[in-house]
Amino acid sequence: MTAIQPTEDISAPLGASPIDTDTASPVLDVVVPVYNEQEDLAPCVRRLHAHLTSQFHFPFRITLADNASTDGTLAIAKALAMEFDEVTVRHLERKGRGHALRSVWSTSDAQVMAYMDVDLSTDLAALLPLVAPLLSGHSDLAIGSRLSRGARVVRGAKREVISRCYNLLLRSTLAARFSDAQCGFKAIRADVAAKLLPHISDPEWFFDTELLVVAQRCGLRIHEVPVDWVDDPDSRVDIVATAIADLKGIARLARAFTTGQVPVRSLRAQLGRAPIGVQAPGVPTSLPRQLVRFAAIGVCSTLAYVLLFLLLRQGLGAQAANFTALAGTAIANTAANRRLTFGVRGWRHAGRHQFEGLLIFGLGLVLTSGALTVLHALADPDRVWEVAVLVLANLVATILRFVLLRGWVFNPRRLPDSAGKAR
Numbered sequence: 001m002t003a004i005q006p007t008e009d010i011s012a013p014l015g016a017s018p019i020d021t022d023t024a025s026p027v028l029d030v031v032v033p034v035y036n037e038q039e040d041l042a043p044c045v046r047r048l049h050a051h052l053t054s055q056f057h058f059p060f061r062i063t064l065a066d067n068a069s070t071d072g073t074l075a076i077a078k079a080l081a082m083e084f085d086e087v088t089v090r091h092l093e094r095k096g097r098g099h100a101l102r103s104v105w106s107t108s109d110a111q112v113m114a115y116m117d118v119d120l121s122t123d124l125a126a127l128l129p130l131v132a133p134l135l136s137g138h139s140d141l142a143i144g145s146r147l148s149r150g151a152r153v154v155r156g157a158k159r160e161v162i163s164r165c166y167n168l169l170l171r172s173t174l175a176a177r178f179s180d181a182q183c184g185f186k187a188i189r190a191d192v193a194a195k196l197l198p199h200i201s202d203p204e205w206f207f208d209t210e211l212l213v214v215a216q217r218c219g220l221r222i223h224e225v226p227v228d229w230v231d232d233p234d235s236r237v238d239i240v241a242t243a244i245a246d247l248k249g250i251a252r253l254a255r256a257f258t259t260g261q262v263p264v265r266s267l268r269a270q271l272g273r274a275p276i277g278v279q280a281p282g283v284p285t286s287l288p289r290q291l292v293r294f295a296a297i298g299v300c301s302t303l304a305y306v307l308l309f310l311l312l313r314q315g316l317g318a319q320a321a322n323f324t325a326l327a328g329t330a331i332a333n334t335a336a337n338r339r340l341t342f343g344v345r346g347w348r349h350a351g352r353h354q355f356e357g358l359l360i361f362g363l364g365l366v367l368t369s370g371a372l373t374v375l376h377a378l379a380d381p382d383r384v385w386e387v388a389v390l391v392l393a394n395l396v397a398t399i400l401r402f403v404l405l406r407g408w409v410f411n412p413r414r415l416p417d418s419a420g421k422a423r
Contacts, residue, residue, distance in 0.1 A: 016140060019111045021058045024059065025059065025109045027058040027110060027111055028052075028058065029060070029061045029063055029108045029109075029112070030060065030115065030116065031063045031104045032065065033067055033100040033117075034066055034069065035068070036069045036071045037069070038069075038071045038073045040119060041064070041076050042076055044119070045080050046080075048120070048124065049084055049086065052127075061086055061110060063088050063104050064077040064080070064089045065092060065103070067097070067100050068092060068093055074091055077089045090104055096204045097204060098200070098208075102197050102203075105197060111190050112131050112134045113190060114188075117232075119232040121229050122183070123227060126228070130143075130187050131187050134189050134223075139223035140271070141187065141212065141215050141220060141222045142224070143180065143222060144180070144185030144186065144229075145178075145183060145225065145226055147179045147180045148180065150226035151226035152227075153231075154229070162239065162243070166243075167180060170250070174213050174253065176213055178212055178224060182205070185225075192220060192271060196215060204242075205245065206249035209246065209249065209250075214262055218267040219268045294341045294405075297333060297337055297340065298333075298398050301333045302398075309322060318372055318386060322365075322368055323365060326365055330364070334353060334405075335354070337405055338353055353410070356408065356409045363401075364400070367396055367397045372390065
């Protein structure tokens with residue numbers, strides 16, 4: 001067995017560094033956004049403070065972010081700040097959970113910031129598992145998830161269906177890979193927040209989703225913690241209005257990625273985790289993603305090839321139709337794989353890539369034409385048999401094509417300045 005050879009010191013973290021816990025400033029700042037919560041605020045803070053005091057053995061702070069409350073919430077918050085040294089209050093004239101979190105997180109001196117809802121629907125036992133990966137440098141953001149395996153949730157069927165449909169929508173529209181965007185239980189490293197928050201614009205409930213999607217696009221690691229969660233029957237969230245705002249947020253965010261309004265490439269260069277740093281011969285880290293993209297392009301190319309063959313077969317004959325159809329799709333196939341599968345951008349070496357692609361096309365032509373020759377030598381086949389044999393021969397040619405494109409035409413060692421990792 002060939003040993004994996006490290007290309008750099010893999011004893012050091014590949015992404016962020018561990019948090020310095022030997023400090024007088026807070027290691028953790030837990031933000032609790034509140035609006036007219038005079039009934040629940042004091043019990044919540046006392047319970048949270050007692051938990052952190054007994055379970056979290058580093059300096060911490062609890063920040064109560066009052067979102068323009070009109071009842072006695074602000075007065076209660078100030079009284080709690082007088083009662084506990086670790087409790088502070090931020091009064092904001094403008095409502096909105098996203099606005100509150102961005103305002104507090106942007107000015108916090110803690111190394112890790114978290115937030116939770118005042119109703120404490122999430123069991124506090126999940127708080128330490130939430131922030132531990134951030135303290136160690138293993139992850140960049142962490143979220144509580146009510147939808148991942150191991151979570152235990154008590155809530156009505158209506159909210160369960162809405163939550164799952166929303167996350168399915170995120171997966172299909174924004175390619176989200178996290179399981180629960182809206183659980184009010186999240187944490188982020190301060191260095192990551194400093195880079196991401198200027199590009200997160202939603203002031204309301206979509207703030208969480210926007211932050212997570214941008215973080216994922218930037219190559220950051222998002223840690224998920226399955227939580228025990230009990231629905232708050234007194235929740236004041238307007239589901240219909242929130243759903244409409246979320247749909248608008250999804251459309252706005254998709255447009256921002258398309259237009260470059262969110263500088264994903266720049267942020268990824270600053271924050272994205274480094275490659276694993278090992279060389280395992282024959283097992284490149286990007287192989288699965290390249291295979292998926294190559295297969296998708298191959299399906300489209302094969303359909304176009306079959307269609308062209310059938311259209312040209314009557315007038316040109318089997319061999320000429322096969323040559324023309326294969327040549328016509330080979331150029332487009334090479335160009336698509338160059339850009340989408342192997343991440344090569346720009347015009348440099350494009351001519352050479354197409355020339356080498358045509359050489360590979362020649363091998364495919366030999367396979368498909370040979371298959372047709374053998375078929376006609378054995379029988380007088382109809383169109384169905386011709387297409388079936390060509391598709392089978394083309395499949396073999398496609399496998400050979402991927403191996404040669406990856407190992408020869410677009411091998412990064414040949415073009416270290418122009419070939420990049422496919423995104």
